[in-house]
Amino acid sequence: MATLKDVAERAGVTVTTVSRMLNNKVCVSEKTRSRIQAAMNELGYHPNDFARSLSKKSSNFIGLIVPMADHAFFNSVIASVERHASERGLKLLLCVSNHAFEKEKEFIHMLLSNKVQGIILASHTEGIDEFESIDAPLITLDRIVNTRIPAVCADNYHGGKLAGRHLIERGCQKLVYISDTPIPYMEASKRYLGFCDACAQAGVDRPPEVIAADNQFCQMDYHKTIEKVFAEHPDVDGIFTSNDIIAAQVIQYCHKHQIAIPDQLKLVGYDNSQLASMCSPPLTAIHQPIDDICNYAVASIVQASKGYLNPSQAVFPVTLVERETT
Amino acid sequence: MATLKDVAERAGVTVTTVSRMLNNKVCVSEKTRSRIQAAMNELGYHPNDFARSLSKKSSNFIGLIVPMADHAFFNSVIASVERHASERGLKLLLCVSNHAFEKEKEFIHMLLSNKVQGIILASHTEGIDEFESIDAPLITLDRIVNTRIPAVCADNYHGGKLAGRHLIERGCQKLVYISDTPIPYMEASKRYLGFCDACAQAGVDRPPEVIAADNQFCQMDYHKTIEKVFAEHPDVDGIFTSNDIIAAQVIQYCHKHQIAIPDQLKLVGYDNSQLASMCSPPLTAIHQPIDDICNYAVASIVQASKGYLNPSQAVFPVTLVERETT
Numbered sequence: 288m289a290t291l292k293d294v295a296e297r298a299g300v301t302v303t304t305v306s307r308m309l310n311n312k313v314c315v316s317e318k319t320r321s322r323i324q325a326a327m328n329e330l331g332y333h334p335n336d337f338a339r340s341l342s343k344k345s346s347n348f349i350g351l352i353v354p355m356a357d358h359a360f361f362n363s364v365i366a367s368v369e370r371h372a373s374e375r376g377l378k379l380l381l382c383v384s385n386h387a388f389e390k391e392k393e394f395i396h397m398l399l400s401n402k403v404q405g406i407i408l409a410s411h412t413e414g415i416d417e418f419e420s421i422d423a424p425l426i427t428l429d430r431i432v433n434t435r436i437p438a439v440c441a442d443n444y445h446g447g448k449l450a451g452r453h454l455i456e457r458g459c460q461k462l463v464y465i466s467d468t469p470i471p472y473m474e475a476s477k478r479y480l481g482f483c484d485a486c487a488q489a490g491v492d493r494p495p496e497v498i499a500a501d502n503q504f505c506q507m508d509y510h511k512t513i514e515k516v517f518a519e520h521p522d523v524d525g526i527f528t529s530n531d532i533i534a535a536q537v538i539q540y541c542h543k544h545q546i547a548i549p550d551q552l553k554l555v556g557y558d559n560s561q562l563a564s565m566c567s568p569p570l571t572a573i574h575q576p577i578d579d580i581c582n583y584a585v586a587s588i589v590q591a592s593k594g595y596l597n598p599s600q601a602v603f604p605v606t607l608v609e610r611e612t613t
Numbered sequence: 614m615a616t617l618k619d620v621a622e623r624a625g626v627t628v629t630t631v632s633r634m635l636n637n638k639v640c641v642s643e644k645t646r647s648r649i650q651a652a653m654n655e656l657g658y659h660p661n662d663f664a665r666s667l668s669k670k671s672s673n674f675i676g677l678i679v680p681m682a683d684h685a686f687f688n689s690v691i692a693s694v695e696r697h698a699s700e701r702g703l704k705l706l707l708c709v710s711n712h713a714f715e716k717e718k719e720f721i722h723m724l725l726s727n728k729v730q731g732i733i734l735a736s737h738t739e740g741i742d743e744f745e746s747i748d749a750p751l752i753t754l755d756r757i758v759n760t761r762i763p764a765v766c767a768d769n770y771h772g773g774k775l776a777g778r779h780l781i782e783r784g785c786q787k788l789v790y791i792s793d794t795p796i797p798y799m800e801a802s803k804r805y806l807g808f809c810d811a812c813a814q815a816g817v818d819r820p821p822e823v824i825a826a827d828n829q830f831c832q833m834d835y836h837k838t839i840e841k842v843f844a845e846h847p848d849v850d851g852i853f854t855s856n857d858i859i860a861a862q863v864i865q866y867c868h869k870h871q872i873a874i875p876d877q878l879k880l881v882g883y884d885n886s887q888l889a890s891m892c893s894p895p896l897t898a899i900h901q902p903i904d905d906i907c908n909y910a911v912a913s914i915v916q917a918s919k920g921y922l923n924p925s926q927a928v929f930p931v932t933l934v935e936r937e938t939t
Contacts, residue, residue, distance in 0.1 A: 356692035366682035535891040542893040567868040
């Protein structure tokens with residue numbers, strides 16, 4: 288295997304110069320740089336990032352822990368975090384917890400062992416208090432645990448309010464909210480509060496909340512819950528769902544039972560994931576600025592690793608994207 | 614920061630014993646192990662994986678390069694590779710190339726610098742020949758470059774044949790194939806060959822292939838291509854698409870133009886991603902065993918890193934999953 292010395296010889300420079308370039312010092316000219324790069328390519332030399340990280344306090348890895356990867360929302364989070372990390376020269380270590388706290392704990396230990404620059408935690412956070420003293424920047428995404436662990440999320444309350452106002456403006460009077468099982472610390476539960484407040488302000492009946500069973504979130508199959516909604520609320524004329532997947536399945540139910548959307552039933556989803564635009568008819572949905580949220584999360588890790596203090600909480604605005612279900 | 618010595622003292626064992634446990638040597642009893650673990654937790658000690666990797670030839674990272682992360686097929690690939698890597702104690706470094714060969718090259722250098730155990734390449738592979746001599750196991754996923762770089766893919770030819778046979782069995786006579794722009798080395802182009810052969814064997818007209826423009830793949834918007842299909846082939850009664858996303862948009866077109874599925878038009882998608890079951894009506898699709906393919910890819914990296922020879926090509930069977938569009 289080629290060594291640093293071989294590269295220096297082939298490029299006709301000193302070992303110090305090669306080392307300077309590898310450490311991104313500015314005092315190496317463009318011409319010398321390209322000569323060294325050519326020598327490295329010819330010899331198949333790859334600098335050992337491990338050895339270089341040893342001499343620093345942290346590596347250029349960033350850790351992301353999500354509960355699942357095969358899910359519209361988390362899929363967007365993964366894509367966004369990778370993009371923003373990569374733009375900053377960071378490499379993404381992706382960890383999927385499958386909703387298991389033990390697995391999360393293992394991942395956090397693993398990430399710390401690899402001296403990550405920081406950790407973005409978008410997975411469940413039961414017992415996260417254990418991790419308050421970890422010596423790497425940590426930020427939670429879409430959940431607020433306590434004021435000591437910085438968090439970034441979208442304005443869930445306002446999202447619920449926008450959905451409620453829009454359905455009422457379109458003439459709905461009998462509204463229902465369908466949601467996943469609430470998870471401790473999850474900011475998403477505020478969507479229902481905003482939805483109810485929009486109804487109260489317009490003098491519309493308080494909408495019931497129909498909650499899907501625990502396993503339906505993991506399996507992404509909400510059909511039983513949807514059947515229950517139509518059985519218990521036969522006069523429903525407007526539905527707001529806590530994610531686009533539930534909404535897509537409401538469309539499937541209506542297609543099967545010949546309920547015309549939007550004539551007989553109006554529908555608003557949440558997240559505005561790709562799925563929203565792929566439905567027939569395309570789904571009106573509350574848009575979370577996932578890309579901006581993820582950019583913020585990565586940037587805040589970089590800031591914190593430089594010793595800057597970050598806000599303990601950052602809330603991003605949401606918008607309503609109107610399509611053909613309302 | 615706590616050291617190995619601190620952990621040994623707190624656990625009442627020698628430094629050698631702690632070191633043995635960290636290196637997964639078998640000669641440490643369960644009881645001692647848990648005592649050491651407890652001491653590590655109490656002291657907040659995280660073994661330095663970097664330092665440990667230095668003394669080995671490779672780290673326990675595995676690299677995955679995909680062209681995009683925000684796409685049904687690659688999303689499943691990411692989720693599967695992470696799961697199978699994690700089960701084997703490997704950590705996933707996720708790289709997204711955005712279809713740029715220069716970016717791919719950079720990622721490969723980065724991964725080699727990090728002494729990855731191997732690389733799974735599911736991104737475009739123009740100029741991959743440059744990488745034949747890299748000194749880490751490499752496997753391409755869903756594309757076959759040459760016999761010297763191992764490849765794993767699904768049986769695309771048979772997938773096309775299954776789709777053709779099924780549509781003909783359901784009574785279709787005027788078939789059309791809608792596909793993405795063909796990419797060099799992509800195995801997916803064999804789907805059309807299988808589809809044509811099924812037609813020839815049944816005495817049905819050879820189906821035209823309508824190819825979407827380049828940018829439609831990245832933007833996942835195929836509406837223009839779909840309009841063209843119906844304009845140029847007004848008597849079409851069966852459509853086969855090269856991915857589920859195109860099929861979902863064919864459903865949208867039919868919904869808008871009141872073409873009844875499956876009565877007036879029958880439709881078969883490809884991949885059998887989550888989107889297939891979320892459509893209204895749910896989509897009949899060719900199922901690629903993505904999870905098995907990814908498991909194989911990870912296993913073959915592990916095998917190769919132990920010095921075993923892998924098949925140069927592994928082809929997995931596909932099946933047809935019947936839903937409500939046929």
